[in-house]
Amino acid sequence: MPGAGKTTLARALEQAGLVRLCPxxxxxxRYGHYGRDFPRGQFRVREAPVLKSVADDLHRLIASGRDVVVDHGFWTPEDRAEWRNNILKAGGSPIxxxxxxxxxxxxxxxxxxNAKSLVDPNSIEFSESDLLRFAGRFHAPTNSEPHVLYAGNPDLVLAKMHALRPEAPGDQL
Structure with a gap:
C-alpha cells in the first residue's frame, strides 16, 4: 500500500548493492505529475507500458546475475504470481x-x-479517500504466498535473500 515504506526499504536495499527498479x-x-501533467483517469493506461519496460529490465538484470529490488506495490495475488513467474523464468529467486x-x-x-509531489517522483499526490479506496483493492499475501513480513529491519530481508543463495549472486526481490 502507498505509504507503507516500500521506497524506504528499497533504497536501503539499493545501498546494500541491489539494483532498484521503480515504476x-x-x-x-515519462509522463510528469499524475493529475497535473496527465489526467488522473489515465494512470493505469500509461502505467501498462512502464510495467512492461520494468519487467524487461528486471529480466535482463536477473539474467546477468544482478540482485534486484522492484519498488512496487504488487496489490493482487495475480500480479505477484505474474512477476514471480517472470523472475523464475529469468533464473532468479523471488522474495x-x-x-x-x-x-x-x-x-x-x-x-x-503530498507536500513534495512537484519535486519527488515517488510522491504521487492523492487524498485520504484515495488511500481508503486503494485499501479496498489491495490483497495482502496469504500463507499460500511465501513472503517475508517486514518489521523495519532491511538486514533481515538481506539475510533471507542471502540464505537462498549462500555462494552465488542472482537472487531478486
Missing part, C-alpha cells in the same frame, strides 16, 4: 516482502509526501 519514478520521468502498516501511519506519511 512510479519511470511514470514520472515477496509484505509491509503491514496501519492506515493512520500510511496517511501521515502520504500527507508529508
Amino acid at each position: 512510479d519514478e519511470e511514470m514520472f520521468r 515477496l516482502v509484505y509491509l503491514p502498516v496501519p492506515h493512520e501511519v500510511r496517511w501521515n506519511r502520504i500527507r508529508e509526501r
Whole structure:
C-alpha cells in the first residue's frame, strides 16, 4: 500500500548493492505529475507500458546475475504470481516482502509526501479517500504466498535473500 515504506526499504536495499527498479519514478520521468501533467483517469493506461519496460529490465538484470529490488506495490495475488513467474523464468529467486502498516501511519506519511509531489517522483499526490479506496483493492499475501513480513529491519530481508543463495549472486526481490 502507498505509504507503507516500500521506497524506504528499497533504497536501503539499493545501498546494500541491489539494483532498484521503480515504476512510479519511470511514470514520472515519462509522463510528469499524475493529475497535473496527465489526467488522473489515465494512470493505469500509461502505467501498462512502464510495467512492461520494468519487467524487461528486471529480466535482463536477473539474467546477468544482478540482485534486484522492484519498488512496487504488487496489490493482487495475480500480479505477484505474474512477476514471480517472470523472475523464475529469468533464473532468479523471488522474495515477496509484505509491509503491514496501519492506515493512520500510511496517511501521515502520504500527507508529508503530498507536500513534495512537484519535486519527488515517488510522491504521487492523492487524498485520504484515495488511500481508503486503494485499501479496498489491495490483497495482502496469504500463507499460500511465501513472503517475508517486514518489521523495519532491511538486514533481515538481506539475510533471507542471502540464505537462498549462500555462494552465488542472482537472487531478486
